[in-house]
Amino acid sequence: MKKLNILTISLAVITFAVGWYLGSSNKSITITSSKGGESYSGGYVTDSQANTTSSGAVKIRATEGTTHVINPGDSIQAAVELAQPGDSIQVMPGIYSETVYIDKDDIHLLGVIVEGERATLDGLKKLNDAILFSGNNIVIENFKIIDYKGNGIMSQAGNNFEIRNNLIIDTGIYGIFPQLGKNGLIEHNVVSGIADAAIYVGMSDNIHVAYNEVFDSVAGIEIENSRHAIVEHNLTHHNTGGILAFITPGLPIKDTYDVIIRNNFILDNNTPNFGAPGSTVAGIPAGTGILIMAADDVVVEGNIISNHKTAGILITDHGNAANLTLDPESDPNADRVMILDNVMLNNGYDTIDEIKAFALSELHTGDIDIFQIGPSEGSCIINRHRYKTVGIDDFKDCDFTNTDDIDTYLLAGGAEPRVIDPSERGEIAYLGVCTGCHAYAGRLIGPSVMEIQALYANRPEALVNYINAPTSMRADYPEMPAQNYLDAETQLAVANYILQAEN
Numbered sequence: 001m002k003k004l005n006i007l008t009i010s011l012a013v014i015t016f017a018v019g020w021y022l023g024s025s026n027k028s029i030t031i032t033s034s035k036g037g038e039s040y041s042g043g044y045v046t047d048s049q050a051n052t053t054s055s056g057a058v059k060i061r062a063t064e065g066t067t068h069v070i071n072p073g074d075s076i077q078a079a080v081e082l083a084q085p086g087d088s089i090q091v092m093p094g095i096y097s098e099t100v101y102i103d104k105d106d107i108h109l110l111g112v113i114v115e116g117e118r119a120t121l122d123g124l125k126k127l128n129d130a131i132l133f134s135g136n137n138i139v140i141e142n143f144k145i146i147d148y149k150g151n152g153i154m155s156q157a158g159n160n161f162e163i164r165n166n167l168i169i170d171t172g173i174y175g176i177f178p179q180l181g182k183n184g185l186i187e188h189n190v191v192s193g194i195a196d197a198a199i200y201v202g203m204s205d206n207i208h209v210a211y212n213e214v215f216d217s218v219a220g221i222e223i224e225n226s227r228h229a230i231v232e233h234n235l236t237h238h239n240t241g242g243i244l245a246f247i248t249p250g251l252p253i254k255d256t257y258d259v260i261i262r263n264n265f266i267l268d269n270n271t272p273n274f275g276a277p278g279s280t281v282a283g284i285p286a287g288t289g290i291l292i293m294a295a296d297d298v299v300v301e302g303n304i305i306s307n308h309k310t311a312g313i314l315i316t317d318h319g320n321a322a323n324l325t326l327d328p329e330s331d332p333n334a335d336r337v338m339i340l341d342n343v344m345l346n347n348g349y350d351t352i353d354e355i356k357a358f359a360l361s362e363l364h365t366g367d368i369d370i371f372q373i374g375p376s377e378g379s380c381i382i383n384r385h386r387y388k389t390v391g392i393d394d395f396k397d398c399d400f401t402n403t404d405d406i407d408t409y410l411l412a413g414g415a416e417p418r419v420i421d422p423s424e425r426g427e428i429a430y431l432g433v434c435t436g437c438h439a440y441a442g443r444l445i446g447p448s449v450m451e452i453q454a455l456y457a458n459r460p461e462a463l464v465n466y467i468n469a470p471t472s473m474r475a476d477y478p479e480m481p482a483q484n485y486l487d488a489e490t491q492l493a494v495a496n497y498i499l500q501a502e503n
């Protein structure tokens with residue numbers, strides 16, 4: 001704390017360049033944000049005005065608050081506690097071993113990169129989470145995050161966020177995990193070595209996932225119980241499954257729809273599944289390029305999908321999927337799947353027995369680019385003759401060929417910030433935190449809510465004690481990360497809530 005430098009930055013209105021002094025040296029570094037400044041207009045002159053609106057999800061600030069500069073040895077969390085909405089926290093290169101929890105609005109947490117050296121959050125294989133936030137209008141940029149056990153960067157019910165330019169390596173269960181958020185941008189991150197999903201969009205709306213590289217994880221990019229998402233221009237390779245859009249049954253949000261998966265490179269996702277046994281993703285067959293399970297209105301366009309031993313695109317209902325406890329409130333079928341032009345090479349060359357058997361029933365032998373099983377209404381495809389397919393005979397020809405009219409589902413002007421009334425605290429913490437790992441009826445990462453209710457009936461205080469300092473209870477489950485960053489009131493509220501939650 002005592003070394004915390006607080007610099008007030010005065011910002012010229014017309015430029016977005018911010019100058020500051022580097023520690024004890026007198027070399028000045030200028031940090032320029034690529035968001036909100038002028039755009040290069042190219043060599044071809046047009047009449048249109050330079051576009052000065054942000055293409056991001058968080059509104060450009062009209063005025064900057066205080067900039068807090070953190071050096072190695074300082075606590076980032078201490079700066080978060082001091083910061084007011086509107087402030088930026090700049091973290092200098094060096095190693096920081098802590099969990100940062102931001103429960104206020106409009107904070108920009110920015111790593112500073114100097115000659116390739118990053119501000120590095122190191123969980124030492126001991127700490128659970130690197131960065132958690134529950135505020136609205138949060139930006140997290142330029143960090144390196146290694147060796148945590150739970151989450152790299154998780155948002156918990158905050159709206160309007162940007163998570164960009166982070167390197168996230170071996171951080172446990174989820175690399176980047178926005179949960180219950182609206183209007184979020186996840187771009188230019190490199191995420192690897194994650195035992196569940198490298199990028200997991202959970203119960204969220206209006207999300208844009210672009211220009212990320214994800215590899216060596218079980219699921220590359222996952223759009224789960226979410227609506228209005230675009231996943232484009234990503235490179236996803238050497239995972240168990242490349243890009244997934246699906247419904248996990250037993251979560252409070254019951255559907256996934258309106259997802260565009262376009263212009264991605266989806267390559268060689270054949271890594272043996274190392275997800276926690278019994279977890280949803282443990283059911284993904286190694287060698288799956290794109291998986292669409294029970295999600296509706298999913299467009300697959302312009303991707304290069306190659307070298308997947310199970311299938312290039314695998315479309316299934318819940319009934320045919322492994323590891324699931326069905327939810328009567330979720331429609332189990334993948335309806336209105338739309339497959340436009342994609343480049344598919346060398347897929348389904350060594351598929352699983354279930355798929356082989358079904359293919360044989362259609363007298364299909366050999367490779368499989370696209371495999372579909374279960375009822376699927378209103379689905380369509382163009383140029384089906386290009387691919388080796390099984391199960392799509394009732395797909396019609398689409399009456400459109402591209403999604404060029406849709407740039408983004410991000411909301412111009414941003415979403416309304418989520419304001420949490422004290423009476424909703426338990427519910428929002430349950431939705432924003434616990435349901436990331438606990439489904440109502442079936443096993444997710446942790447045991448079902450029904451099982452928790454049976455164990456802790458009428459004992460909310462005992463449940464609070466457990467979530468504060470979880471101990472290993474089940475040999476075949478991972479450890480639960482402590483939820484001790486939540487304040488005591490929220491902990492009790494969430495304990496009471498989970499004990500009476502219904503579906």
Ligand code: HEC
Binds near residue numbers: 452
């Ligand atoms: C990152 C995943 C994750 C999150 C988030 C999570 N849990 Fe868990 N939880 C687990 C796992 C895994 C277990 C099983 C641990 C074991 O058996 O050793 C578990 C077990 C439990 C148990 C059972 C303890 C027992 O005595 O058997 C309770 C109660 C519980 N969690 C409550 C919560 C609550 C409340 C929240 C939200 C504030 C929450 N969990 C958030 C993963 C998670």
